[in-house]
Amino acid sequence: IKVNVTKVPVPVAYGPAYEGERVRGEQIYLECGGGRTQMVELVTTAKMDDVTDGKIELFGQDVSDMPEGSRLPLAIVVEAAGHKMNEDYEPILERQIHHLLNYAQGVMHIGQRDIAWLRIGKSAAAKGFSLKHIGSILHAKLHQDFGGIVDKIQIKLYTTPEKVAEISRQSKKIYTKRDERIEGMTDENTETFYSCTLCQSFAPSHVCIVSPERTGLCGAYNWMDCRASNEINNIGPNQPVNKGAVIDAKLGQWSGINQFVEKTSGGVVSHYNLYSIIYDPMTTCGCCECISAILPLCNGVMTVNREHTGMTPCGMKFTTLAGTIGGGITTPGFLGHSKYNITQRKFISAEDSLLRLVWMPKSLKEEIRERFNARAAELGVPDLLERIADESVGTTEEEILPFLEEKQHPALTLEPLI
Ligand code: SF4
Ligand code: ZN
Incomplete structure (x- = not known):
């Protein structure tokens, strides 16, 4: 464990505590993202x-320009340079933004990528x-924690709607490119999976196991990213885990994974299963x-993304x-996962x-339409997406069942x- 020596130049207390x-709600001064803004x-x-190392620019309005209880869109763009810096390391540095901003007193950060969410409290x-x-935080901490790969860091922040949208x-294109680097790899042909324990700071018993066909449930780390992270820091949160002997190929359970999860949780x-929602599914930290x-009445499963604020069936x-399943405990019948994972072959x-x-x-x-349709065609039901209900059909099992019957949903x- 590295000792924190650098003082982070911010006017609020700063640290893992x-x-x-x-x-x-009532403590918010300014809110960005979280479905309210982009x-x-x-x-x-x-x-x-x-x-230019340490250069920090803000384009658009700042906290002090806004009245209490305001909202602004926000884009945070970090440009990193270094002899060892490369594309593979970008997702790892990017995922740090979450806990690094949370370390600031009176600042709360949730999510990542283009579903990030920030609240700045009245006290801050x-x-x-x-x-x-x-x-200032990202410059100081990324230098401190990733000094081995980055030499210079500059940060641009944008709060105008047009620029944030642009x-x-x-970014969406870049995220897609990152996600697709693992296409073609299979769990069967890969002996070593990776762990991620970055979220143990708030879900102490949670361990993500990231395999080629099951990306991290936050959507920020896939197998390639974990490998790159381990290259940067071989005693860090992403460790290679040998699968070991197959315990159940269908459910996705291996002896080596179990041993690692037991020790690290x-x-x-x-133990847990990588491919099941019913039988001892993988735990979640809540970042999913x-x-x-x-949905027992429909003999099926629903999924909801973080941005969707409405009721679900x-x-x-x-x-x-x-809140219910995010504590790092196995909850049969519920599963946290990334968006990308829905269209991976091992998804449930x-x-x-x-x-x-x-x-x-x-x-x-x-x-996810494009990738979904490709996967549905593989499963022999190319128009599957049209047979799946959504909030316009209903938000209870009773409301959606007639639709599923009419569409002859394969489930x-x-x-x-059960
Ligand atoms: Fe790592 Fe999982 Fe947390 Fe993502 S959700 S940062 S993969 S522990
Ligand atoms: Zn998490």
Whole structure:
């Protein structure tokens, strides 16, 4: 464990002690992202000559320009240069933004990529916390923690809607490219998976196991990213884990994974399955991009993404679901996962994969449509997406069942889920 020696130049207290602190409704001074406005985070590699180390620029309005209780869109763009810096390391640096901003007292950060969410509390605003301090934090801490790969860091922050939208569009393309680097790899042909324990600071018993066909549930880390992270820091949160002997190929359980999870969860979780939502599914820390839940009446499974704030047919909204299952304990019938994972071949493959999916929000359908249709065609039901209900059909099992029957959704003829 590295000792924190660098003083971070911000007007609020700073350190891991503040990580779990929340900024609730009545304490909010300024809010960005979280479905209220657009917010996006991106780390990119730049040439040494193009970066002025420590340069922090804000384009648009700052905290002090806004009245209490305001909202602004926000894009955080970090440009990193260094002889060892390369594209592979970008997602790792980017994922640090989450805990590094949470370390600031009176600042709360949730999510990542283009679903990030930031709250600056009244106490922090009163002490003079500016959006530029986000840059100060990232500059100081990324130098400190990743000094081995980055030499120069500059940060640009944007709060005008047009610019944030433009950066979101650019970022989406980059995220897609990152996600697709693992296409073609299979779990069967890969002996070593990776762990991620970055989220243990607030979910102490949670361990993500990241395999080629199951990306990290936050959507920020895939197998390649974990490998790159381990290259940077071989005693860090991403360790290679040898699968070991197969215990159950269908459910996705291996002896080596179990041993690692048991040890690393402090004995709380003795085993879990990578491919099932019913039988001892993987735990979640609460960062998941999506949560799936079983719908017994429909003999299927629903999934909801974090941005969807409405009710879902399992009787809970996303926030309630995340609060219920996000503690790092196995909860049969519920599963935290990334958006990308929905269209990976091992997504709930123990329960017939996408053929079980009976409900998902319209916006999520649109977002993953292309990859979804390709996967559905592989499963022999090319028009599956059109047979899946969404909030326009209903938000209870009773409301969506007639639609599924009319569309002859394949889940209705599969063997009983429970
Ligand atoms: Fe790592 Fe999992 Fe947390 Fe993502 S959700 S940062 S993969 S522990
Ligand atoms: Zn997490």
